Amino acid sequence: MISFRDRLILKSITRCSVPSLINSGINKFERKLGRTYLFSNPDLVHIEPTTHCNLSCTMCGRRSAWNKLIKNASHMTKETFLKLIPFLKTSRQVFLHGWGEPLLHPHFLWMVRICKKYGSIVDFHTNGLLLTKDNCEELVAAALDGITISIDAATSDTYKAIRGGDFKQLLWNLEQLSQIKTREKKNYPRVKFKYTLMKQNLDELALLVDLAIQYRIHKIEINNLVAWPNQSHLQKQSLFDQCSHVMDIYSQALNKANQYGILMNYSGLKPNIIKNHCPFNNFTVLCDGSVGPCGAQKFILGNVNTTSLRDIWNNQEYRKLRKQFYTSQLPHRCDRCYVRTNTEKDYVNPDMSYVQETLELRRWDMCDKNKPS
Numbered sequence: 001m002i003s004f005r006d007r008l009i010l011k012s013i014t015r016c017s018v019p020s021l022i023n024s025g026i027n028k029f030e031r032k033l034g035r036t037y038l039f040s041n042p043d044l045v046h047i048e049p050t051t052h053c054n055l056s057c058t059m060c061g062r063r064s065a066w067n068k069l070i071k072n073a074s075h076m077t078k079e080t081f082l083k084l085i086p087f088l089k090t091s092r093q094v095f096l097h098g099w100g101e102p103l104l105h106p107h108f109l110w111m112v113r114i115c116k117k118y119g120s121i122v123d124f125h126t127n128g129l130l131l132t133k134d135n136c137e138e139l140v141a142a143a144l145d146g147i148t149i150s151i152d153a154a155t156s157d158t159y160k161a162i163r164g165g166d167f168k169q170l171l172w173n174l175e176q177l178s179q180i181k182t183r184e185k186k187n188y189p190r191v192k193f194k195y196t197l198m199k200q201n202l203d204e205l206a207l208l209v210d211l212a213i214q215y216r217i218h219k220i221e222i223n224n225l226v227a228w229p230n231q232s233h234l235q236k237q238s239l240f241d242q243c244s245h246v247m248d249i250y251s252q253a254l255n256k257a258n259q260y261g262i263l264m265n266y267s268g269l270k271p272n273i274i275k276n277h278c279p280f281n282n283f284t285v286l287c288d289g290s291v292g293p294c295g296a297q298k299f300i301l302g303n304v305n306t307t308s309l310r311d312i313w314n315n316q317e318y319r320k321l322r323k324q325f326y327t328s329q330l331p332h333r334c335d336r337c338y339v340r341t342n343t344e345k346d347y348v349n350p351d352m353s354y355v356q357e358t359l360e361l362r363r364w365d366m367c368d369k370n371k372p373s
């Protein structure tokens with residue numbers, strides 16, 4: 001008898017292209033061999049289509065620590081995106097989001113179609129407010145795999161306070177997407193809720209499960225709030241001082257989600273060193289074409305507008321980082337990464353000394369700045 005989890009894994013494998021599965025296998029094997037120069041390409045490609053946004057959420061790094069992203073908001077050009085095709089052909093999964101709202105990019109649907117044409121599993125995070133009947137029809141027709149709706153609330157008032165948007169509009173958009181999928185007899189794109197947990201929205205977790213049932217949501221992903229340095233309003237929202245209370249509320253919500261077959265996960269509030277393999281399988285391309293090994297945008301190791309993908313993937317910096325991972329001599333920004341450590345120290349007022357450096361290395365001149373933020 002195949003378990004529910006195994007069935008999900010099998011389903012996701014059947015949505016991968018054969019070249020991407022072969023590449024993924026070679027990639028893992030090369031890591032086991034301890035190689036720093038990789039013949040395989042990255043397994044996971046993160047692409048930031050834009051840093052423009054239609055919202056200004058209270059916790060967003062775009063407006064707090066990295067204010068410069070708003071001043072220089074820009075879209076990735078089509079030319080930059082097309083340079084990524086060699087890696088799209090072999091990547092197992094592509095994530096089409098960064099610090100901004102992907103649906104604001106004038107050619108976002110074109111990007112999705114290209115990624116799907118080359119066989120990757122494609123998912124993106126969105127605030128969902130720009131999901132119209134037309135773009136939902138196109139996303140379903142393009143066989144998009146997943147949409148992650150960053151919701152962060154289960155009532156209009158809390159949504160307004162955190163995200164500043166129209167909650168009813170979001171629910172209407174979800175209903176519309178669900179109706180189109182039903183009409184087309186399609187299970188995809190799978191819709192997930194993403195919930196950044198904070199004092200302000202903790203009590204709405206049970207209500208969120210009700211919404212997930214109502215809108216046929218596949219999975220709820222809960223994550224801890226990163227309270228950026230010098231953002232006292234965020235530091236007050238952190239839940240690291242209420243560990244057992246949070247876990248009680250989460251367990252109740254999880255029980256209910258389980259009853260209705262909705263997946264739910266949360267890393268909790270206890271330290272938990274995760275062994276990530278970012279420099280071996282991850283290629284993050286920001287909207288200006290600059291590249292790093294990390295979705296958290298902590299490094300810039302090249303730019304696709306000036307250097308070939310393979311040359312960046314195996315350059316001195318990428319290889320040095322791989323060596324540091326093998327020898328467990330992680331650079332500070334990886335050693336203290338909140339994704340890896342799950343500790344209060346790294347979530348609340350984390351050391352962000354690398355931010356200025358990565359911002360300086362971005363090539364703002366490469367982007368299309370025609371649209372206002």
Ligand SMILES: C[S@@+](CC[C@H](N)C(=O)[O-])C[C@H]1O[C@@H](n2cnc3c(N)ncnc32)[C@H](O)[C@@H]1O
Nearest residue numbers: 059060061098099100101125126127150225226
């Ligand atoms: C930066 S957004 C970009 C995509 C899209 N605009 C959205 O809101 O989903 C990507 C994800 O980061 C999350 N996020 C933003 N600020 C955060 C913070 N301070 N701590 C934890 N997650 C955060 C958002 O909730 C969202 O799920």
Ligand code: SF4
Nearest residue numbers: 053055057060100127
């Ligand atoms: S919608 Fe996304 S990118 Fe825009 S401000 Fe909110 S979290 Fe940030």
